[in-house]
Amino acid sequence: MRILRTIAEVRAAVREAKEAxxxxxxxxxxGAFHEGHLSLMRAARERNDLxxxxxxxxxxxxxxNEDLSTYPRxxxxxxxxxxxxxxxxxxxxxxxxxxxxxFATNIHVAGITExxxxxxxxxxxxxxxxxxxxxxxxxxxxxxxYFGQKDAQQVLVVRRVVRDLDLxxxxxxxxIVRESDGLAMSSRNVYLDExxxxxxxxxxRALDAADAAHRAGERDGILSAAHAVLSAxxxxxxxxxxxxxxxxxxxxxxERDALLLVAARVGxxxxxxxxxxxxxxATEITSTIASSSTAESSSTTETSSARESSSARESSSAxxxxxxx
Numbered sequence: 001m002r003i004l005r006t007i008a009e010v011r012a013a014v015r016e017a018k019e020a021x022x023x024x025x026x027x028x029x030x031g032a033f034h035e036g037h038l039s040l041m042r043a044a045r046e047r048n049d050l051x052x053x054x055x056x057x058x059x060x061x062x063x064x065n066e067d068l069s070t071y072p073r074x075x076x077x078x079x080x081x082x083x084x085x086x087x088x089x090x091x092x093x094x095x096x097x098x099x100x101x102x103f104a105t106n107i108h109v110a111g112i113t114e115x116x117x118x119x120x121x122x123x124x125x126x127x128x129x130x131x132x133x134x135x136x137x138x139x140x141x142x143x144x145x146y147f148g149q150k151d152a153q154q155v156l157v158v159r160r161v162v163r164d165l166d167l168x169x170x171x172x173x174x175x176i177v178r179e180s181d182g183l184a185m186s187s188r189n190v191y192l193d194e195x196x197x198x199x200x201x202x203x204x205r206a207l208d209a210a211d212a213a214h215r216a217g218e219r220d221g222i223l224s225a226a227h228a229v230l231s232a233x234x235x236x237x238x239x240x241x242x243x244x245x246x247x248x249x250x251x252x253x254x255e256r257d258a259l260l261l262v263a264a265r266v267g268x269x270x271x272x273x274x275x276x277x278x279x280x281x282a283t284e285i286t287s288t289i290a291s292s293s294t295a296e297s298s299s300t301t302e303t304s305s306a307r308e309s310s311s312a313r314e315s316s317s318a319x320x321x322x323x324x325x
Contacts, residue, residue, distance in 0.1 A: 001083040003090045007139050010091050014050065014140055022049035026142035026169075028133060031055045032072035032187035033081045036177040040146040041085040043174050052140050053082050055092040060099070061128030063121060072187050091140070098135060107131045109160050112248045116153050116261055117272070120238050129154055130161050137162075137169055145169050150176045150184050152259055152274045156248065176273075178204065184273045196267025202233030203262055206240070207275040210260050214277050219253045222277070226260065238263040238270070245276060254279050 004010050014024055025048030027040045044051045055078055062068035075092060082090050106127050112118075113126035137145065147155050155173045162169055177185045182204035183197075192200055206226035213225040223242060230237055243250055245257040254277045261274040 001079070001087050001090060003079060003092055005091075005093055006097060007093070010052065010089065010139055013089055014052070017050040018141075023144070024048060024050045024052065024140065024142045026136065026140045026145045027051070027053045027087075028136050028145065028147070029053060029055055030057045030071065030187070031078050032074065032190075033078045034177075034185045034187060034189075036148050036150065036185040038081060038085055039177050040148060040174050041082060041087055043172065044144070044146050045086045048144060050089070051087050052089040052091055052142065053087045054136055054140075055079075055082075055090055056095075056098060056132070058098075058128055058132045059095055060131060061125050063124060066121070067188075072190055098132065105131065107134055107161065109157050109164075112153070112156055112160060115243070115248055116239055116241065117263065118153070120263060126154070126157050130157055133158050134161055134165065134167070137167055142169055144172055146172050146174055148176065149173045150186070150273065152261060153248065156246070182208070184271070186269075186271060188269045188271065191269035192267050196269065199233045199235060200266045200269070200271060202229055202235055203264060203266075203271060203273045205233075206230050206262060207260055207273060211275055211277065214254060222254070222260070226262070230262075230264065235264050235266060238265065242277075 002013065004013065017024055025044035027037070027044050029037055029040075041051065041053060044053075055075065057068070057071050057073065059068055062071075079090055079092075107130040108123070108127050109130050113123065113130075118126050133145075145158075147158060149155065152173075155171070159171050161167070162171055179185060181201050183189065183201050184204065189197075189200075206229040209229045210222045210226040213221045218225075223240060226240055227237070230240070240260075240262045241250060242252070242254070242258050242260050245259045248259075251258050256279045258277045258279075259274050260277055261272070263270065263272045265271075
């Protein structure tokens with residue numbers, strides 16, 4: 001694995017690969033690798049000839065009161081983990097390489113960045129994300145880029161950037177990777193002390209409770225089920241919202257696929273998590289109940305008919321046999 005520091009070096013490596021007809025996969029990261037990051041690298045390694053991982057703690061997506069200075073860093077550890085996953089290039093630039101003196105361009109995605117983390121962290125956050133990701137796409141020119149579904153809003157922002165700017169890259173969102181007790185893996189989990197670590201599992205348990213309510217066909221109890229779990233753990237959510245999975249518009253019921261998203265400060269860590277609620281889940285349950293009722297009604301009718309006519313019973317049996325086949 002090569003550790004490259006400059007844009008020119010990365011472009012040369014990618015150019016060589018593409019001239020040889022090889023595909024390029026990119027995994028953008030801010031380092032402090034955990035199993036979630038490694039799962040993205042494995043997905044990229046499985047499907048691409050050249051795998052590039054960027055390691056850059058992007059200053060433009062942090063506010064002055066956030067944890068830029070204390071964000072976990074450890075390039076030696078990260079590089080060893082990336083190399084073990086078969087990564088070809090680790091792009092680890094300095095801030096001045098990405099944002100040289102006089103840099104004055106900013107990408108703002110309207111409509112989906114003003115809510116959730118955009119409202120909590122400020123508009124600068126997703127402006128910084130959109131800008132640095134666009135720069136990475138321009139530097140690496142990947143065929144495919146891999147992101148974690150834990151950052152669901154970020155994935156939607158990146159997809160919008162790609163669509164609106166006609167960038168020739170396919171975005172793949174990989175499943176959330178969780179600890180054995182359900183806590184979503186995050187670089188910021190290192191901020192949790194022992195008590196906060198235990199309480200933090202309530203985020204995933206809240207999502208599970210909401211999912212159970214949804215699958216039971218409840219329309220109004222989804223958010224209340226999640227709030228109850230958080231409250232029992234002494235967690236006051238920064239936000240807990242049900243939103244359309246594509247537009248991020250607030251919804252009150254799962255008429256089409258929706259995201260249940262939560263953010264909360266637990267101890268010293270600000271954590272986020274989410275769950276996709278599919279419109280078919282409750283519909284399938286309702287259909288099953290309806291089918292059962294219809295079957296019971298049909299069975300009663302057939303029994304009544306059988307009592308009236310032996311030939312009718314035989315005809316019904318023959319028809320049922322074809323249906324089972």
